[in-house]
Amino acid sequence: MLAADWMLRxxxxxxxxxxLLVVxxxxxxxxxxxxxxxxxxxxVLEMVRELVVWTYGPQKPEQDR
Structure with missing residues (x-):
């Protein structure tokens, strides 16, 4: 369990x-x-938007309730 947490971090x-390098x-x-x-x-704003999307990674779509 500790190894999995360490790998995640x-x-x-x-x-x-x-x-950080881009910033x-x-x-x-x-x-x-x-x-x-x-x-x-x-x-410049488009670069920042793309950086934010890349940082967050793929997102799961919200499921309708």
Whole structure:
């Protein structure tokens, strides 16, 4: 039981490492955000949406009650 819990935690940490890397590397984009044209702002927001979807992973659809 302990090994399964340990593996779950390790998997969660490994899944978050790329997210942290992207956040750190995207810092310049957020610093120049007010100066970006609207099209570039949309690209940055789309990147963030995709990162959120990737981080949460596949979700089960809600079942009707």
């Amino acid at each position: 390790l998997t969660q940490v490994l899944r978050l490492l790329p997210v 750190i590397l995207s810092t310049p984009a957020w610093l120049v955000w007010p100066f970006l044209p609207a099209a570039r702002q949309k690209v």
